[in-house]
Amino acid sequence: MRLYTLVAANTLVAATTLVAATTLVSATTLALPLPWLFFLPFPQSIAESQNPAPEPIAVAVPAEPTGTGRVGNDTEGDRSSPAPSPLSDPLALAEGLKPPAPVALHQPDGRAWDRLCAVPQTWQEEVGVQVATGLGWLEGLPRSLQGYLQNSSSEILAQVHAAPWPQLHPQATQARVPVIMYHDVLSEKQVFFDVTTAELEADFELIRDRGLTPIALDDLVLHLQTGLPLPPKPILLTFDDGYEGHYSRVLPLLERFGYPALFSVFPAKVNGDIVGRSTLTWAQLQTMASKPLVTIASHSVTHPRDLTLLPEADLLREVVDSKQILEDKLGMSIPYFTYPEGHYNEAVTAAVTAAGYRAALTMDDGGEAMAGESESLLAIDRYGQSSLETVVDLAWGGSPLPNPWQGFDFTAPVTEPQYVDLDRIPLILVSGGKPITVHADSRYQVAEIMAQTEAVAAVDGTFFSLEFLDSNTLLGPVLSQSTNQFLPGNRGENPLINDRPLVLISPHAVAFVPYSASRHTTRAALEAELPGVTDAFVGAAWLVREGEPQPAENFGTLFDFDAARDRAFWGINQAGQPVVGVSRLPVDSVTLGQVLAKAGLRDAIMLDSGASTSLAYEGQSLMDYEPRPVPHIIGLVPPKGESIAPQPCLPIGAIAPQIATQAE
Numbered sequence: 001m002r003l004y005t006l007v008a009a010n011t012l013v014a015a016t017t018l019v020a021a022t023t024l025v026s027a028t029t030l031a032l033p034l035p036w037l038f039f040l041p042f043p044q045s046i047a048e049s050q051n052p053a054p055e056p057i058a059v060a061v062p063a064e065p066t067g068t069g070r071v072g073n074d075t076e077g078d079r080s081s082p083a084p085s086p087l088s089d090p091l092a093l094a095e096g097l098k099p100p101a102p103v104a105l106h107q108p109d110g111r112a113w114d115r116l117c118a119v120p121q122t123w124q125e126e127v128g129v130q131v132a133t134g135l136g137w138l139e140g141l142p143r144s145l146q147g148y149l150q151n152s153s154s155e156i157l158a159q160v161h162a163a164p165w166p167q168l169h170p171q172a173t174q175a176r177v178p179v180i181m182y183h184d185v186l187s188e189k190q191v192f193f194d195v196t197t198a199e200l201e202a203d204f205e206l207i208r209d210r211g212l213t214p215i216a217l218d219d220l221v222l223h224l225q226t227g228l229p230l231p232p233k234p235i236l237l238t239f240d241d242g243y244e245g246h247y248s249r250v251l252p253l254l255e256r257f258g259y260p261a262l263f264s265v266f267p268a269k270v271n272g273d274i275v276g277r278s279t280l281t282w283a284q285l286q287t288m289a290s291k292p293l294v295t296i297a298s299h300s301v302t303h304p305r306d307l308t309l310l311p312e313a314d315l316l317r318e319v320v321d322s323k324q325i326l327e328d329k330l331g332m333s334i335p336y337f338t339y340p341e342g343h344y345n346e347a348v349t350a351a352v353t354a355a356g357y358r359a360a361l362t363m364d365d366g367g368e369a370m371a372g373e374s375e376s377l378l379a380i381d382r383y384g385q386s387s388l389e390t391v392v393d394l395a396w397g398g399s400p401l402p403n404p405w406q407g408f409d410f411t412a413p414v415t416e417p418q419y420v421d422l423d424r425i426p427l428i429l430v431s432g433g434k435p436i437t438v439h440a441d442s443r444y445q446v447a448e449i450m451a452q453t454e455a456v457a458a459v460d461g462t463f464f465s466l467e468f469l470d471s472n473t474l475l476g477p478v479l480s481q482s483t484n485q486f487l488p489g490n491r492g493e494n495p496l497i498n499d500r501p502l503v504l505i506s507p508h509a510v511a512f513v514p515y516s517a518s519r520h521t522t523r524a525a526l527e528a529e530l531p532g533v534t535d536a537f538v539g540a541a542w543l544v545r546e547g548e549p550q551p552a553e554n555f556g557t558l559f560d561f562d563a564a565r566d567r568a569f570w571g572i573n574q575a576g577q578p579v580v581g582v583s584r585l586p587v588d589s590v591t592l593g594q595v596l597a598k599a600g601l602r603d604a605i606m607l608d609s610g611a612s613t614s615l616a617y618e619g620q621s622l623m624d625y626e627p628r629p630v631p632h633i634i635g636l637v638p639p640k641g642e643s644i645a646p647q648p649c650l651p652i653g654a655i656a657p658q659i660a661t662q663a664e
Contacts, residue, residue, distance in 0.1 A: 166377035171227030175398030185245040214259040230397030244278035264299040264338035399600020400575035426584035430457040433636035439480035443629035447616040455635030459580040472631035476538035505535040539605035549593035566613035571604035
């Protein structure tokens with residue numbers, strides 16, 4: 001990749017000058033036609049910033065080493081949906097590349113700023129970060145310009161990643177995003193699927209206490225179409241039918257908790273043509289629609305029980321006219337539809353498509369499912385509100401998209417533990433921060449060792465000698481920041497671990513290379529593999545290598561690799577961030593590798609497992625048993641000046657569902 005630039009060092013370039021200064025990027029840089037570059041908007045100003053070298057991590061350890069269900073009968077009306085997503089119409093892929101339209105940014109309510117996710121959460125920022133670590137030619141530019149170019153290129157990359165509409169992106173099908181459906185909210189229930197104000201408040205508190213992140217439908221649709229990961233533990237809240245309680249009871253709670261939500265409305269109810277139960281007025285609906293946390297969806301005109309039974313003319317009126325009425329009354333685009341009582345067929349989805357909706361929500365009393373299990377964007381599944389407690393601990397925003405430049409990112413905050421269940425294999429994952437290792441003077445619980453460091457999370461490390469209870473002797477060579485001492489290992493035993501993964505860590509990168517007992521005998525030899533290496537050890541085996549799970553034959557003679565055991569691992573995910581984790585149930589190595597590849601790990605190394613398997617977070621063990629004490633750990637240290645990622649936090653799109661709308 002090459003960047004041809006005329007920008008002089010330390011020069012402030014005006015917006016009009018930037019075209020000539022930075023435009024000639026080779027077409028292969030983005031693997032897209034060069035004309036795309038001329039459609040990128042340009043910043044108004046550029047201010048150079050310093051990028052100080054990272055300081056060494058101070059690690060204190062004991063001493064130097066001593067030796068080598070209920071969805072409800074949708075009786076009156078259904079669903080709501082958010083404002084248009086920033087992603088352009090997916091059909092544009094078929095029409096050819098087009099310049100993006102200018103966007104007008106809508107700022108979130110000031111009270112919500114303190115709950116913004118510390119990591120990039122808009123689709124532009126997320127893809128930009130994935131580009132950032134690998135664009136080596138950006139390094140010579142001012143940091144502000146680097147960030148600008150990275151974010152601009154994200155529009156192109158998001159289109160490249162998108163699945164053909166209305167299909168779901170394969171990576172999104174691995175995530176678990178529950179969409180919760182509510183109906184009327186009253187002081188006292190009238191039917192079983194109503195909820196009281198107190199019950200809804202308790203649900204919101206449960207969502208908060210379990211660390212979930214409520215998102216907008218825009219965020220979910222982008223995720224389903226592009227595979228971009230959502231924030232930790234995402235959940236979407238929806239309210240159907242346009243009851244008055246949505247204005248008087250739900251809206252105040254949403255604003256108090258800072259949660260976005262989708263409201264599905266059918267105009268005949270608001271007009272008063274459909275008599276029964278309370279209804280919103282147009283004035284109330286207009287007030288709600290003006291709120292950044294609220295998205296409005298069409299729910300047909302009259303809410304017929306089953307759209308599939310209607311004549312074609314009536315079907316089109318229900319689907320098309322409802323959109324037009326809501327758009328005229330509210331002065332905004334209505335890009336989402338909710339099927340009354342969840343009924344749809346090919347004719348109904350064809351009508352929804354022809355009307356110009358981008359996505360549609362459904363329901364199924366007998367088969368509730370996560371959003372990623374949906375048939376398509378035209379049939380996004382939901383759970384009834386009574387299922388909330390069963391799904392809150394299952395929510396997972398998905399793995400990061402592959403980074404084609406294979407870079408590393410040690411600047412992201414350390415996440416809270418993510419409890420992931422893939423192919424019925426439950427895992428605990430913690431990602432982000434900067435990786436370090438600690439070689440203690442004896443054996444301790446992982447939490448005890450990490451207490452002497454700045455690490456927020458840590459997993460047990462590599463294999464060690466069992467000959468003496470207080471031995472800290474590791475198998476193979478070891479280098480740790482905690483001692484800054486290279487120990488070559490037992491030269492007689494080292495050949496037995498040839499070709500196992502030698503893990504090398506520097507302040508900015510990680511390398512996994514086959515270990516050679518004859519070559520990797522000095523610190524200088526490690527430096528030759530990875531300049532600036534600060535940590536090194538030999539792992540048991542690759543579980544995932546360059547994105548591919550490893551087959552049984554690649555484990556060679558490794559003891560019990562095919563047995564079901566508790567397993568510990570660490571690696572790098574597709575965004576270039578370090579990940580540590582454990583299995584919550586016994587699993588064989590081959591199956592674990594397959595699951596970790598689905599979870600988004602680019603490379604994963606098996607660590608000491610069985611009785612040693614241990615993961616700790618914020619000084620507390622996350623295991624259901626007391627593991628065997630170990631002398632070596634791999635920890636994650638938050639970036640300097642950063643704290644642990646706040647939970648729950650809100651993506652920008654969740655606070656302002658209309659984060660990007662077409663400019664007038």
